[in-house]
Amino acid sequence: MAEQHSQSLSGLLSGLVQLIYYRNSGITEQMLKEQLYPDLPQQDFRILLEKMAGILRSIASADMDLNQLEAFLTAQTKKPNGITPEQATVLTKFWKSHKVKIRESLINQSKWENCLRNLSWRVDLKSQSRHLDQINTPVAIVEFELGKNNQIFQFPLEYLHWNVTQESEFLCLELNEIKVNQLLNKLAEIEKSIGALSYIS
Amino acid sequence: MRSEGRVEIRATNHRAPIPRCPMERCDFHLERGYIEGAGPQLRGAEVLPLDMADPQTQQGTAWAGFDNVVESVSKLPQDLFAEVCQQIMLYLQCKIPGVNTLEMVERLQAAGVELDLEATKELVHVISLFFRSAAQSNMSAEELIAKLADSSSKWSKQMLQVVRHVWTEQGKLIATPEDAKHMLTVGQLVDLEWKLGMAVSSDNCRSLNHPYVTMMLKVANPSGEIISRSFEMTIPQFQNLSKQFREVATVLEMV
Numbered sequence: 319m320a321e322q323h324s325q326s327l328s329g330l331l332s333g334l335v336q337l338i339y340y341r342n343s344g345i346t347e348q349m350l351k352e353q354l355y356p357d358l359p360q361q362d363f364r365i366l367l368e369k370m371a372g373i374l375r376s377i378a379s380a381d382m383d384l385n386q387l388e389a390f391l392t393a394q395t396k397k398p399n400g401i402t403p404e405q406a407t408v409l410t411k412f413w414k415s416h417k418v419k420i421r422e423s424l425i426n427q428s429k430w431e432n433c434l435r436n437l438s439w440r441v442d443l444k445s446q447s448r449h450l451d452q453i454n455t456p457v458a459i460v461e462f463e464l465g466k467n468n469q470i471f472q473f474p475l476e477y478l479h480w481n482v483t484q485e486s487e488f489l490c491l492e493l494n495e496i497k498v499n500q501l502l503n504k505l506a507e508i509e510k511s512i513g514a515l516s517y518i519s
Numbered sequence: 520m521r522s523e524g525r526v527e528i529r530a531t532n533h534r535a536p537i538p539r540c541p542m543e544r545c546d547f548h549l550e551r552g553y554i555e556g557a558g559p560q561l562r563g564a565e566v567l568p569l570d571m572a573d574p575q576t577q578q579g580t581a582w583a584g585f586d587n588v589v590e591s592v593s594k595l596p597q598d599l600f601a602e603v604c605q606q607i608m609l610y611l612q613c614k615i616p617g618v619n620t621l622e623m624v625e626r627l628q629a630a631g632v633e634l635d636l637e638a639t640k641e642l643v644h645v646i647s648l649f650f651r652s653a654a655q656s657n658m659s660a661e662e663l664i665a666k667l668a669d670s671s672s673k674w675s676k677q678m679l680q681v682v683r684h685v686w687t688e689q690g691k692l693i694a695t696p697e698d699a700k701h702m703l704t705v706g707q708l709v710d711l712e713w714k715l716g717m718a719v720s721s722d723n724c725r726s727l728n729h730p731y732v733t734m735m736l737k738v739a740n741p742s743g744e745i746i747s748r749s750f751e752m753t754i755p756q757f758q759n760l761s762k763q764f765r766e767v768a769t770v771l772e773m774v
Binding site for chain 2: 429
């Protein structure tokens, strides 16, 4: 019996994550009730759903580590109308396995600038030229593919099957050896800053 | 483009070489809704750039529902609907910089069609998104018709006929992302600016703690025009970029 409850709760948490974080419009609360808690009265289901959603949100928002999680869940078990120790166990297991993905989705949700989708390059050698000084000059052609992160432009529910990917912008650059080295110097500066960051955080 | 002589590819990090195509760079700007160099007359009119990144049209407020759009379409006589589709196709083929919805509304109303500017804009937007989606998925006319019929019961035989006709004739001419890619010219890097940021917190996560690198590239086109583009990377993405450039440097040295 307890096993059943744990499985249902696990399923509920997965469904909630789909709903809240991955914004999967294919899942609805009704579906979750019918599949996981068919015998539970509607009102009780609502209460359970809201309680779990609230807990999940708090855990994800604080990006809790295991210690914080344990303290938090223990506190929840002590509250009136809180959670049971069994539920706490399910929540702990769930967070452990989903934490990384949920965090990634939270990060992506707040990324509104262009992101670098792909970088392609090739090196050409000019072997003949009008301008003598360009013979045997190697040059790099680099192509940056840029696009907004919320790539799938999703229509409202009724258009669900008309997913259209937002098209990429391509930036194509020609760089000689000098330019590439200048660029590398800049990249090294950035790497240095990143290194300094790790000392601070 | 390269007018200077023979060029030999010595190394690349991808299978197919980046093709060079001496076509206009119209698409690059069109996709972003720019109308540079289009002339004063286009700035005055209501040219709908059909910028898919436009957040306004993504939100619920712009959509009155799919059936509404089909209802709007059913208000058009067949030949006018065909004209609308044609305009949209011309835009998607990059032959015109945008669809002039103001002009279109005037034309429709003159023909006795009761559609206001909002409804017309919505109609144009939705139809172009279907066409664009169909082009991306390489759909045949039959597949497109089937999908449309599936989406709403309000499509009439005549309307679908128009779509079939327009698509069969012109569907393959739509510039797909791969084509758009080929139409860019190669620019020179003028400057690279960067910033290392830390996203501390956001509205749905109080404890985000996410470092990221933002880069701003200033590029000079062959015409001398300087454009800027910025983009954001996660730390691993940035490290991959560094690695790629180090590879490029190594190859340049060896050649």
